[in-house]
Amino acid sequence: MDIERFNADWLQAWTDKDVERLLGFYHPEAYYADPQTAGGITGHEALRSYLTALFGGTPDMEYRPETVWAIENGFCGRWYCHVGGVAALRGFDLVLFEGDRIGHNEVYVHELGAAS
Template identity: 65%
Template sequence: MEDFNRRWLAAWTAKDVEALLTFYTPDTLYFDQRTAAGIQGHDALAAYLKGLFGMTPSMRYEAEAVWEIKGGFCGRWYCTIGDAATPALRGFDLVLMEGDRIARNEVYVHTLGGPA
């Protein structure tokens, strides 16, 4: 799972839509804060990612922890935006698998503020 997560986050960092689609089943379900009702399938996910990547600056995703759950894994990560030295976001993915591909992905993101 750690290797899968590392390669998957690298594709997110690269904003490589075609590479990302290889991680998902053709009928995948995807949810994040912008798609709370969810989107389904490669075509909808590709369209969403192209729009998302077109309006966001460069982002670097780094895994913090990955743990296996029944049917998949959970992964926590940090995201650094642009040339910043420190992460701006902390996220968590719930990933349910069919074979070696993601059938359901729920993304939860927290903005990191200044010092506590």
């Protein structure tokens, strides 16, 4: 698998706020955690519900991949995101695969302040 291409396509789906396309990257029983999901969530239905609410409550977001590192059964990826032209974020994903889809995804985010 070309993890750089996978990561770029996946982040583009986040930028596009395309819930159904994003679900296609995740295994049906995937575990997902970010700073807003307390103990994380599991499965497509929970992820669909979370993403629909998240995208409905956020301005436009533009994700740009920075780099990826291959690890056993997955990758770690660092990215930048501009939110509504106001805030800039730097994030890091831990991605573990279940087959050819994401089975485990942990997201860590740092605020960088005003977007430039």
